Amino acid sequence: MQRRDYDFEAIEKKWQDYWEKNKTFKVQDFSEKPKYYVLDMFPYPSGAGLHVGHPEGYTATDIVCRYKRMRGFNVLHPMGWDAFGLPAEQYAVETGTHPSITTKKNIEVFTRQIKALGFSYDWDREINTTDPKYYKWTQWIFLQLYKKGLAYIDEVPVNWCPALGTVLANEEVIDGKSERGSHPVIRKPMKQWMLKITEYAERLLSDIDELDWSEGIKEMQRNWIGKSTGAEVDFSVCGQNDKIRVYTTRPDTLFGATYMVLSPEHPLVEKITTAAQKAQVDEYCRKVSTMSDLSRTDLNTEKTGVFTGAYAVNPVNGEKIPVWIADYVLISYGTGAIMAVPAHDTRDFEFATKFSIPIRCILKPDEKEAAAAGIDVASVLEGKLCWPGNGVSINSSNSDGLDINGLEVEAAKKKTTEWLEEKKIGKGAVNYKLRDWLFSRQRYWGEPFPVAHMEDGSIKLLDESELPLLLPELEDFKPAGSGESPLAKAKEWLNYTDPVTGKKGRRETNTMPQWAGSCWYYLRYMDPFNEECAFDLKKEKYWMPVDLYVGGAEHAVLHLLYARFWHKVLYDIGVVSTKEPFKKLVNQGMILGQSYKDERGALVPSDMVEHTEAGPVRKDTREKLTEFAAKMSKSLKNVVNPDDVIREYGADSMRLYEMFMGPLEAVKPWNTRDIEGVYRFLKRSWRMIAETETVNAEMDKSQLRLLHATIKKVSSDLDTLGFNTAISQLMIFANEFSKLDKLPREAAETYVKLLAPFAPHIAEELWEIIGHKDSIAYEKWPEYNEEYIREDEIEILVQVLGKPKARIMMPAGASEELMRNMALENDAVKAAVQGKPLKKLICVPGRLINIVV
RNA sequence: GCGCGGGUGGCGGAAUUGGCAGACGCGCCAGACUUAGGAUCUGGUCCUUACGGGUAGGGGUUCAAGUCCCCUCCCGCGCACCA
Structure with missing residues (x-):
């Protein structure tokens, strides 16, 4: 076999062993240096191993960490495992293999693959959510949530998946099917643990503003929380004492309400339905209740509903309006009842059209807006078209002191709400789309709840001293089928006796969802082996917040919202010092x-x-x-399997290619052929340093300029995570300097340092070859000198009427006067101007001149 | 339908935010070295013979537009009866 000049296989092994043996990246708490906390979203160790998407984010953060270390920061860069979850449990059901065995095996594969890429994690801080020493504190946090009144049990219609034998969260249901396996999902009421994330809705929303996250993700979170402001209004039911309370964002359209709709699940439905309508209403409710979410949303196009026979009174004009039920009104939002204004709400319009309910226009559309939307105003006024946009109120006054005619929407809303409050029939109100978090799963492989259901019906929290509550050993991991978790089969484990009172109870059989462990793992990294508390307060104060958090966009709302919620609760009980956990967030593109x-x-x-x-x-x-x-x-x-790429081209090439493909946040197509380019670049770098004589020689002006321009560009690109352009600058440098027979020492050393964050193995090796004994990991990052970058002469473009005509070398600091004269004297320019009178001359110093004739 | 991104050579992508479009890389073409090349090096490579024309298409602002404004089309992601 021929000698390979750049033997990445040997080099990478050598330095990975070196880093491990010397604990090069072990990090000290409370260092004098400024701290910098860089976090990767920790992976679920699946059986499939790493795919090329994982190392994309990991490489980016690793480059930043290595750069920050060389910049003198004390960098916390940990890795761990989000190891509870369904796949290992499913495998256990199929094969009887305990999930902990599967998990352990998968973690070994992941660890080997991750280490093969040469990431500078402090492996001494590795954590695992399935480790009892870890989930002890997940359980502890649950106790705190409960004590704060944020955890409760509720009977709620949940997404029951018969095939998986478990309940799924809304997020795990896509188009009415389970995210995992695409099995059908139906609705079934069940007793579930819920977390009151809604209590934090306002803070979760308003604190988004101070985060350094991409606008897209912030907007997704805002939409998910879905705040709206409007009013609650009471409508009395004719002939009864009951009142129907509705929520509306458009109190200004009360005069246009021609009917009401209750959700089929609304508690008043049964009470107000007349005998004549009862059969129909019951039938409709029955049909809706058995419908899956999929078929319910399927009806998107065609509205359905049934008249209850009851009437209500519109409080602004005393008019009797019919009360319907329809599944387009959701029990879980607002009050579960609406006033319907078909003239100004598209859904109500569709419904009213179908069931021939009157449509009354009480808002004259804004002419401009209507024209832009292609809507005929006259048709709107006749009630033939729906206008949900802006305009001024018409036909909107009563004899009881309310008159909003002529007012624009905002003013009309305000005035109506004030009137409602004064008459005590309504009030201003705020609503959120965000629902409480369904926090239990009917699974084995998750954190057990630290609670017991006592025989007297009370709920007993385990004492902190009883934690961790371990998962029982089981032989059969199949779900109980009834909807209960496999834990219901753990006979002895189920029995609980209160150590103080001796009272008996049964342990909770649900386990926590996978999100639980990932809600606070970033805190445990700071103090991973603390047995006294979840993490030390002083360490938290030193390390938090996370300065840079990188992960996939699939966690844009859920994980990030849940983690923010827990963090705020922990903030409220005084164990964390920051309002928000993740200062800067970047989502790598797929x-x-x-x-x-x-x-x-x-x-x-x-x-x-x-x-x-x-x-x-x-x-x-x-x-x-x-x-x-x-x-x-x-x-x-x-x-694409990273192992194959590493075998063929080495880890450094793999890292470089992942970064060179394009911007971190962009979705990018993998093309194995393109790796050739970065591989050649590394080979060229190798020859330039390792196989070229290094001499103590001065660089000439243009060499100095390129060197310093490269320092500048690479540094600023690293600050903005512009890895692809930083690498291209390194390529430009190597293309030039590899032409030299003898390489000036300063150029060699600086270049190797600049390369080190990106391709650490080759950089360490080259650093050693040019005569250094210690690792390059903590070498001082090079500084550039603007002096050297500055050009004496700059090529100035001369345009005539915006068309490039000449390029003239001019002194760097040339005055406008000088530039102007030099331009006008140029032959090519003269030819273009042809003696025509000068109308205007634009001079941009250091750049160009544009002559207008 | 609503919200958020985006559309630049054969391909991945650059462009100091209004100032020479196509950096860097892949691919391709030609050449050098070579027993050999999936090694390396050199040169070329947006279109057009040229004049010129080009950043999805059309209009506008400007001395100057990939970049700003208006309209249209297309692609991706998210939400989806939230009153």
Whole structure:
């Protein structure tokens, strides 16, 4: 075998061993240096191992960490495992293998793969959510939530998945099917633990403003919380004492309310329904209750509903209006009842049209807005078209002191709300889309709740000294089928006796959802082995908040919202010192795989594709195929395994390619062919340093300029996470300096330092080759000198009428006067101007001149 | 439908925020070295023979527009009867 000049395999092994043996990246608490906490979203260790999406974020954070260390920061950069979860449990159901065994094995694979990329984690802080020493404190936090009144049991219709034998959270149900496995999901009432995240809705919303997160993610969180302001209004039911309370964001349209709608689940439905309508109403309610969420939302296009036979009184004009029930009104939002204003609400309009309910226009549309939307104002006024937009109120006054005619929407809302409050029939109100968090799962592989249900019906919290409450050993991991978790089969474990009173009870059989462990793991890293408390307060004060948090956008709302919620609770009980956990958040974009489709657009698995000179064809039929990028999946066989890439090109090339592909946050297509480019770059770097004589020579002006421009560009790009452009600058440098026969020492040393965060193994090796004994990891980051970057002469573009005509070298600090003269004397410029009179001359110093004639 | 991103060579992507569009890389073409090349090096590579024309399409502001404004089209992501 021929000698490989750049032997990445040996080099990478050597330095990974070195870092491990010397504990190069072990971090000290309370160092004098400024702290910097960089966090990756810790992975669920799945059986499939790492895919190329994982190292994308990990590489980015690792580069930042290595850079910050060289900048003199004390960097906390930990890794751990979000190891509770359904897949290991499903595997246990199928094979009888205990989830802890599967989990352990998977973690070993993940660890090996992650270490092979040379990330500078402090492995001495590794945590695992399934470790009793960890989940003891997850349980402890639950106790705190309960004590604050934020945890309660409620009987709620939940998403029951018969195939999985478990209840799923709303987030785990996609289009009425389970996110995992795509099994049908139906609604079933069950006793569940809930967390009152709604109590924190306002703070979760308003504190978003101070976060350094991408606007997109912040907006998603705002939408998820979904704050709206409006009013609650009471409508009395004709012939009864009952009142129907509605929530509306448009109190200004009360005069246009021509009917009301209750959600089928509304408690008043039964009471107000007349005998004549009872059969129909019951039938409708029955139908809706058995419907899955999917079929219920399916009815999007066609509204359904039934008249209850009852009437209510519109409080602004005393009018009798019919009360209907319809499934387009949700019991879980607002008051579960609405006043319907068909003229100014598209849903009500559809409903009213279908059931021939009067439509009364009480808002004259804004002419401009209506024209822009292509809406005919006259039709709106006749009640033939719906206008949900702006305008002024009409036909909106009563004899009881309310007159909003002529007012714009905002003013009309305000005035109506004041009137309602004065008459004590309503008040201003705020609503959120955010619901309380369904916090139990009917699973084995999760944190047990530290509670017992006592025989007298009370709930007993375990004492802190009884934690952790361990999971019982089981042999059969199948769900109980009744909806209870497999824990219901753990006979002895179930029995609880209060150590103080001797009273008996039964342990909670639900376990916590996977989100629980990830809600506070970033805190445990600061103090991972503390047995006295979840984490030391002084350490928390030193390390928090997380300065940079990188992870996939799939956690844009749920994990990040839940973690923020817990953090605020912990803040309120005084164990954390910051209002928010994650100061800066970056979502890495998904990496897509090379995929193929035929002319009909049918997808073709990658192993069926052959590459010919004319392009990709289908192996068996020779049909022409087109290449495109699609999410990596088993079925398309377009998944790239980092192990293969590392074997072929090395970890440094892998790291560089992941960063060079494009901006961190962008969705990018993987193309194995392109790795060749960064690999060549590393080989060139190798030859430039390792196989070129290093001399103590001065650099000339242009060399100094390039060196310092490179320091500047790489540094500023690292500050803004512009990894792709930083690498391209390093390439420019290597392209130039690799031409030299002898490399000036200063250039060599500086370059290796700049390269080190990106490609640490080769950098360590080169650093050693040019004569250093210690690791490069804590070398001082180079500083640039603006002096050297400045050019003496700058090429100035001269345009005539905006068209480039000449490029003239001018002194760097040339005055406008000088620039102007030099430009006008230029032959090419003279030719373009042709003696025409000068109308205007724009001079941008250091850049260009534009002559207008 | 609503909200948020985005549309630049054959491909991945640059462009100091209004100032020479296409940096850097892949691919491709030509050449050098070579027994050999999936090694390395050199040169070329937006379109057009040219004049010129080009950043999804159309209009506008400006001395100057990929960048700002208006309209249209397309793609991705999120939410989806939230009153």
